[in-house]
Amino acid sequence: MIEIRGLAKSYGDHQALKDVTLSIRPGEFVVVLGPSGAGKSTLLRCINRLIDPTAGDIVVDGTSLSSNRRDLRLLRRNVAMIFQQHNLVKRLSVLKNVLVGRMADLSPVLSSLQLFPEADVKIAMHCLEQVAMSHKAKSRADALSGGEQQRVGIARALAQQPKFMLADEPVASLDPKTSRTVLTYLKKSCKESNIAVLCNLHQIDYALEFAERVVGLSAGQIVYDGPPSGVSGDVIRSIYPGLDDPNVLDAAQRLTERRRTAAEAVIAAAAVASDGNGERA
């Protein structure tokens, strides 16, 4: 359980985040929607303290983590991050990039001498398998395509064996087909390891498709927090003030309805199946 309590960040007079409170259950896939400048990135970077928040607490499994060295290490070990620009070290091999995820627990001197415990190399290889990239383990990171690099980015985050994963617009620079692949790997692998995900997205359709819960952020405040089926045209208008593109609103509406009917169909099918089982029993 990750709890974010009263998180706020101001830059001078500008309040980027205002009193954001969220609690995320283990294994939950949460998508944050919001216009550019709404504070999505700031929110994520305040959670793992890449940016120092002005106020607020991050509570991991009931322990409030402050900004002292020991807590920071504990926080960053539990919270992994995926970046828009992948942020792989281009001249290093894929495997070594994934091993970066293990580094919080490794001896600085031995790892600097390029010596890694076999167990950690095994974990890294396993994480590469989860995103179907183990065949490229020895390639240099800059030899991969954008989508492949982001999958390695996911593997690096998985290698931390975190409780919680932050994804800052992980598919913003990828084409639609690759985006879908990357998001599918992200969701699948996090489900396998019961990792909660907080993922910033710009694409409303992906948000509605992949999210189990949508958080709408506008001008540093949460304006919606609920299931994707509740994201109506009005909700979208409140997240993106001034957006009056009938196409987007229409598409969102249709997606939501389709999803709702699909969910209802699944429930109905489940009911039928359980009835059938009941009869057989």
Next chain:
Amino acid sequence: MSLQFVVNKPRGPLGWWILAPILGATLAILWWSAQGTHLSITGFIDGLPWIADFIGRMLPPNFAFMQKLVKPAVETVQIALWGTLLGIVLALPVCFFAARNLSPYAWVFHGLRQVLNVMRGINEIILALIFVAAVGLGPFAGVLAIALHGAGMLGKFFAEAIEEIDEGPLDALRAAGAGTLQRIVFGVLPQVLPTWIGVVLYRFETNIRVSTVLGMVGAGGIGFELISSMKLFAYEDTAACVIVILVLVLATDLVSSKLRAMIR
């Protein structure tokens, strides 16, 4: 074909007239400097016969003298090699603190940059004179002079390379809980190494050129033979020295540019 002049008029109320004072000041400074340096075309033309006379005396070069130049030439390379290496050793620990993006405090960064400026500001020949006084005549003084000046150069270039890295991977390392040493080894070094190697090779080229003249102040190398042959008016020997120096410098340039092309 009709052409259009596509240049923005300078901003500000003066428009193009802003160029007049700039042009005027430039011309004035150049005129003043020409006076200071006794710049004179007639002086150069009058001197031409004497240059021809000097070159005439150097010909033919005394190729037999080259036998005596092998040892000093090798010494020149040795001075450049160790001067460069010690320069790297001095610059390495400093450069991380002299890079704006890694330095823990602004005053550390500013202070170290000034230290590097001072080291770089003093010419190798002057440093060599000081070290000759300290450790005596010979190549070791040359090594120390090149090392100190080179450390100032390398420290600055190393630090500038660090300032130009993509900080995204550093964020990723920080987010993964990696420590300082790990961030440097896995985040900084892979990004700066190609640039650093290029800088070191360029520095080695420069140091070869410098160490060919260090001998003039008694700090070892082929420069000593050059200056003594001139003092003895043995200009054919001087020509031999010049040829050996040229070969040395050109060979180093060739090797180092080949090596630099190999780094990706």
